[in-house]
Amino acid sequence: MSIQVDVSLRRGAFTLDAAFEAGAGLTALFGRSGSGKTTLIDLIAGLARPDRGRIVVGDVALVDTAARLFQPPHRRRVGVVFQDARLFPHLSVRTNLAYGRVFARYRADPAQFDAVIGMLGIGHLLDRRPAGLSGGERQRVAIGRALLARPRLLLMDEPLAALDEARKAEILPYIERLRDEAGLPIVYVSHAVSEVARLATSVVVLEAGRVAAAGPAEAILRRADLAAVHDAEAGALLDMVVEAVDPESGLMHLTGAAGRLLVPGQGRPVGARLRVRIPARDVLVATTRPQGLSARNVLPGRICGLAPSGTEVGVEMTCNGVHLVARVTRAAAADLGLAPGQPVFAIVKSVAFDPAGIGLLRNSVAI
Structure with a gap:
């Protein structure tokens, strides 16, 4: 499974004009605040319409302005994980997890449920409510809810930004496992070089709404000429x-x-x-x-x-x-x-x- 993006959008004085391709694994959208990372996520998720462009996941077009095609968000099979988990506080973890499947109109699949629960290590949380969970646990449940909707693509918009260092350390191994075992493309927004270096298969560096560089993580992150673009030092x-x-x-x-x-x-x-x-x-x-x-x-x-x-x-x-x-x-x-x-x-x-x-x-x- 792969994703191809070639879009442009103008919002006031800001113009996003970006194109990239990525395969399975985790593609990090990396750059300074205001470079267009979240705007690009909104376009892929269907939360915004591009002025021009095309977005394709696998062999399915989600957006094609030339063909007047715009799939609404609920038909895209795109899972989204935000900075805050956005769980329903009055529902148990089990019911929160089921919500994504019900919304996507899929029948329950016990084997898939068990696989996702096991991968994220949340089996012991199923009967608890969000208020009784740590920040890292809430984010793991949010990821599980997105996966159980059977997405063809997963978007993660700075999922660790609201967590302290201890909670980040708790959840990073689960995102590594998700990258390596889920078998679907993940587009991950971050401005933290340590996260990107640890998690990314490929990196897309954005600067002022445009792609400054894109390629394998090890090649992009060692480039000294990009350090000023993403406010992070080069490294191997x-x-x-x-x-x-x-x-x-x-x-x-x-x-x-x-x-x-x-x-x-x-x-x-x-x-x-x-x-x-x-x-x-x-x-x-x-x-x-x-x-x-x-x-x-x-x-x-x-x-x-x-x-x-x-x-x-x-x-x-x-x-x-x-x-x-x-x-x-x-x-x-x-x-x-x-x-x-x-x-x-x-x-x-x-x-x-x-x-x-x-x-x-x-x-x-x-x-």
């Missing part, structure tokens, strides 16, 4: 596997194509696949292998590009085919004589890793 995404866990130090030993890393965090089983983000500011560059250094992570690589910007230089390196980025001063780059093709060592302190930004990767299994 590495796919790693847990090789061992040291309970005394609290560090995980990870291995991947780039090499071995020591990072904080426990509760991840040996053999688990993880996605790890390394911001450019946390990477040092050395022209010789360092000795007598406290940093535990030293990855050999080669410079593949330099991007001067003001008083700094973005250094892009490839470590056994995996891209890393670093940010150094122009003076440091000159003193080291950095140049494309030069062998170097990328150095990352273990304490620089944010455990909340280390995500779990699973095999995709449609439910």
Whole structure:
């Protein structure tokens, strides 16, 4: 299943003119406030009409202004999860979950119900009412209600924005599982780079109503030239596997194509696949292998590009085919004589890793 969007809409002084395509997995709409993220979500959901354009999910056209086609929201089979869960306070969790199915006029499917409940871990909440749930639990119920309406597409408009850090940490693993197991495209709005880096399969960067860049998450998020567009620093995404866990130090030993890393965090089983983000500011560059250094992570690589910007230089390196980025001063780059093709060592302190930004990767299994 895929989604194709090519729309334009003018609202007062603001004009949205955006086009992108995405497949299964999670596509993040990323950019500053006012860049057009929520407007684009409204157009896909049918909450607004474009002045021009076409929206297609799979082989079904939801909007085609040239053909005078506009499917109303209730016929689009598009699930929407907002910042606030919007559950019915007088109904139990079980009845709230059933509402999406009833509204979409589907018969009850016990197997699907059990699969969604199990994936979201909300079986123990079924007889409670929303007032007795935490913010993270309410959002999980909202996601379940949307999934039980059998959508062909799921839209999530900053679903974690209203949650504190503890509740975000609670719900992020469930969104990871949703991305990998639900088997449908997810369009996810966020302005938080940590969420996007952890969750996104692909990224669409919006700036002033237009697409500034689009592509795989690992390629887009390491681009230093986009940092000013989405107010977030460039960084690399590495796919790693847990090789061992040291309970005394609290560090995980990870291995991947780039090499071995020591990072904080426990509760991840040996053999688990993880996605790890390394911001450019946390990477040092050395022209010789360092000795007598406290940093535990030293990855050999080669410079593949330099991007001067003001008083700094973005250094892009490839470590056994995996891209890393670093940010150094122009003076440091000159003193080291950095140049494309030069062998170097990328150095990352273990304490620089944010455990909340280390995500779990699973095999995709449609439910």
